[in-house]
Amino acid sequence: MVAVPAVVTDAYERLVAEFDKLSTTQKYAVGVAGGVASAYLVGSLLFKSKCEKSKPSTFELTGGSIDSAKVKEEFAAYADSYGKNAGEGIVDRSKTVHLVDVFYSLVTDIYEWGWGQSFHFSPKLPNKDLRASEAAHEARVAALLRVKPGMKVLDCGCGVGGPMRTIASVSGAHVTGITINQYQVDRATRHNEKQGVAPLTEVVRGDFLNMPFKENTFDGAYAIEATCHAPKLEGVYGEIFRVLKPGSYFVSYEWVSTAKYDASNPEHVKIIDEINFGNGLPEMRTYKEAEDAGKNVGFELVMSMDLATASVVAGPWYERLRMGKCTHTFNHMLVSAVDAVGLAPKGLKEVHHMLVEVAKSLIQGGETGVFTPMHLLLFRKPAPGEKKK
Numbered sequence: 001m002v003a004v005p006a007v008v009t010d011a012y013e014r015l016v017a018e019f020d021k022l023s024t025t026q027k028y029a030v031g032v033a034g035g036v037a038s039a040y041l042v043g044s045l046l047f048k049s050k051c052e053k054s055k056p057s058t059f060e061l062t063g064g065s066i067d068s069a070k071v072k073e074e075f076a077a078y079a080d081s082y083g084k085n086a087g088e089g090i091v092d093r094s095k096t097v098h099l100v101d102v103f104y105s106l107v108t109d110i111y112e113w114g115w116g117q118s119f120h121f122s123p124k125l126p127n128k129d130l131r132a133s134e135a136a137h138e139a140r141v142a143a144l145l146r147v148k149p150g151m152k153v154l155d156c157g158c159g160v161g162g163p164m165r166t167i168a169s170v171s172g173a174h175v176t177g178i179t180i181n182q183y184q185v186d187r188a189t190r191h192n193e194k195q196g197v198a199p200l201t202e203v204v205r206g207d208f209l210n211m212p213f214k215e216n217t218f219d220g221a222y223a224i225e226a227t228c229h230a231p232k233l234e235g236v237y238g239e240i241f242r243v244l245k246p247g248s249y250f251v252s253y254e255w256v257s258t259a260k261y262d263a264s265n266p267e268h269v270k271i272i273d274e275i276n277f278g279n280g281l282p283e284m285r286t287y288k289e290a291e292d293a294g295k296n297v298g299f300e301l302v303m304s305m306d307l308a309t310a311s312v313v314a315g316p317w318y319e320r321l322r323m324g325k326c327t328h329t330f331n332h333m334l335v336s337a338v339d340a341v342g343l344a345p346k347g348l349k350e351v352h353h354m355l356v357e358v359a360k361s362l363i364q365g366g367e368t369g370v371f372t373p374m375h376l377l378l379f380r381k382p383a384p385g386e387k388k389k
């Protein structure tokens, strides 16, 4: 006889006790939901064994670089770091970089599992599916940077490398990605190898406020929905300016509040506070502050435009989240199930709940138009002796 571990028998007894408390209708609903969830789990296990494994399954969700026994306490510390006053964000800004590292350990597997390898939004293009729209949003960066084969490009805040693989492939340039999170370095490197782009890519762990690169190294740099994590925008923009060759371009897709944001409107402030908390942001900047930050470190501002409203035919960036609401609820049942049987790190269910909630705030930010995750800023580092435009 094989002994059933105590953790499984305990979880089973707890589930049976909870089930007994439900009404008949509730029991029926749980039965149907349980059946669907089990079919999904078994189906995904069988399917997975047959195909190339590129994303974690529900059973494999981890706390990234955080030991699974510490996920709960690290998430509690992360949650505590946000102030309770309206508009406060992270109270001790000197802890931002560490908290962002923790944040990405907690969410990276869930993002890959439920979204993909590109950790950003994209406008939905007519007659193009999500992946094609995503790739077009990424390829725009390569075009704006005017980079060619043989050139060196910096990806500032590269995640698990979705954009770098597109940008290296379409341009032929070499892309070096930097991320604060070691787990993402490992994931990105592995994806680059498996997808055949290793010769044109490299991923390093480092802080984009103090990068391990010499001045005038890169022929172009970009940041996709990443510099919003910096405690001060000038800090990261100044570093990018330093490592760029004179005459080269820097493109950023910035998370900012728009001209519609009214700091005296409590509803607007609440939406932005929730977005900050659920996305590891120290605070939210206005698009004007982002433009000024670039100019303050010496860049020439070439283009500034909100891509969320730039095209009248493209669908809204938040549509994918809005359409996914039922999936998020279903996903929460899956995460709760693996949590109940002890197969997920304790605390990951709470992290998932935070993401379910932030999806709602992001949709509100998009619907009210007070927030955009894609304000395009194109900067250029002037060549020596060039007059500032």
Ligand SMILES: C=C(CC[C@@H](C)[C@H]1CC[C@H]2C3=CC[C@H]4[C@H](C)[C@@H](O)CC[C@]4(C)[C@H]3CC[C@]12C)C(C)C
Pocket (backbone or CB within 6 Å): 110, 111, 113, 114, 115, 118, 119, 120, 121, 225, 226, 228, 255, 278, 279, 280, 324, 327, 328, 331, 332, 352, 355, 356, 358, 359, 362
């Ligand atoms: C640029 C940043 C991340 C942007 C997006 C990639 C992520 C923002 C919110 C995330 C998600 C919300 C809901 C999750 C859902 C509940 C879960 O079941 C599956 C994953 C989600 C869809 C998840 C995916 C990534 C986001 C869309 C920030 C951090 C600066």
Ligand SMILES: C[S@@+](CC[C@H](N)C(=O)[O-])C[C@H]1O[C@@H](n2cnc3c(N)ncnc32)[C@H](O)[C@@H]1O
Pocket (backbone or CB within 6 Å): 097, 100, 104, 117, 118, 119, 120, 156, 157, 158, 159, 160, 161, 162, 163, 178, 179, 180, 181, 184, 206, 207, 208, 209, 223, 224, 225, 226, 227, 229, 230
């Ligand atoms: C939302 S993800 C975007 C990732 C990628 N650009 C993409 O679109 O898939 C933000 C990224 O910024 C990185 N990041 C945040 N703060 C950082 C810092 N101080 N130094 C280096 N990377 C940082 C995170 O680790 C993460 O990889």
